[in-house]
Amino acid sequence: xxSRIDHIGVxxxxxxxxxxxxxxxxxxxxxxxxxxxxxxxEAVLLDVGExxxxxxxxxxxxxxxxxxxxxxxxxxxxxxxxxxxxxxxxRALKQAGIRLIDEQPRPGIRGxxxxxxxxxxxxGVLTEIVQPAAEPR
Amino acid sequence: xxSRIDHIGVxxxxxxxxxxxxxxxxxxxxxxxxxxxxxxxEAVLLDVGExxxxxxxxxxxxxxxxxxxxxxxxxxxxxxxxxxxxxxxxRALKQAGIRLIDEQPRPGIRGxxxxxxxxxxxxGVLTEIVQPAAEPR
Numbered sequence: 080x081x082s083r084i085d086h087i088g089v090x091x092x093x094x095x096x097x098x099x100x101x102x103x104x105x106x107x108x109x110x111x112x113x114x115x116x117x118x119x120x121e122a123v124l125l126d127v128g129e130x131x132x133x134x135x136x137x138x139x140x141x142x143x144x145x146x147x148x149x150x151x152x153x154x155x156x157x158x159x160x161x162x163x164x165x166x167x168x169x170r171a172l173k174q175a176g177i178r179l180i181d182e183q184p185r186p187g188i189r190g191x192x193x194x195x196x197x198x199x200x201x202x203g204v205l206t207e208i209v210q211p212a213a214e215p216r
Numbered sequence: 217x218x219s220r221i222d223h224i225g226v227x228x229x230x231x232x233x234x235x236x237x238x239x240x241x242x243x244x245x246x247x248x249x250x251x252x253x254x255x256x257x258e259a260v261l262l263d264v265g266e267x268x269x270x271x272x273x274x275x276x277x278x279x280x281x282x283x284x285x286x287x288x289x290x291x292x293x294x295x296x297x298x299x300x301x302x303x304x305x306x307r308a309l310k311q312a313g314i315r316l317i318d319e320q321p322r323p324g325i326r327g328x329x330x331x332x333x334x335x336x337x338x339x340g341v342l343t344e345i346v347q348p349a350a351e352p353r
Binding site for chain 2: 080081082083084087089091096097100104105106107127128129130151152153154155156157158160161175176177198200201202203204205
């Protein structure tokens with residue numbers, strides 16, 4: 080069902096110090112940067128081979144990532160698995176009895192389609208599935 | 217420096233219910249299983265393409281994973297990046313001023329060599345680097 084780890088999501092207070100770490104010191108290349116008003120985050124994708132690190136900085140305290148930071152501080156936020164067909168993957172997850180946050184895919188960054196699985200269904204791990212855009216922006 | 221995400225480490229209370237989720241319902245193939253007395257864990261590696269999910273169950277409450285579970289419950293524990301030469305990667309990390317837990321590599325599961333970076337150096341993300349064995353057991 081999953082072809083690879085698409086990315087790990089890392090919650091950070093601010094993008095710039097995180098870029099200083101991941102881009103400048105760990106030497107990962109920035110692939111994409113996008114403000115997603117609807118989700119209340121600024122997101123930066125960095126390449127690690129065919130996988131990515133996704134830095135997530137909240138646009139305000141009253142956003143999901145803002146609340147995460149207030150509760151447990153910066154750190155690992157979620158893992159995302161890549162699928163080639165998110166509609167069939169969601170059907171398969173439902174058939175396997177796995178509780179979903181998103182029953183239908185919604186727009187992700189870089190033209191992707193994404194859906195979140197409920198962390199109670201995955202042992203406390205916030206889990207996303209991602210179908211990349213055919214031609215990522 | 218990093219060629220891919222080697223694995224995400226997931227802290228679980230018990231291996232069997234986690235296998236029921238990752239192996240049976242999410243359909244990931246089990247690649248390896250090992251008790252690491254020295255680190256106080258039972259570890260199971262499952263394949264996700266060329267990446268892995270590493271399930272970590274503590275052998276007792278007074279182990280690093282046991283303490284993690286007591287503090288914040290089951291969930292994402294660490295991320296590991298793959299390197300081809302861990303000795304030169306550790307030198308590069310030190311040169312970049314990144315604080316390490318392990319200045320020298322130590323044995324990981326499946327014949328790998330691993331080292332942990334200090335989470336204070338990586339924005340709260342417990343980060344491991346892994347050089348796989350030439351021929352994984």
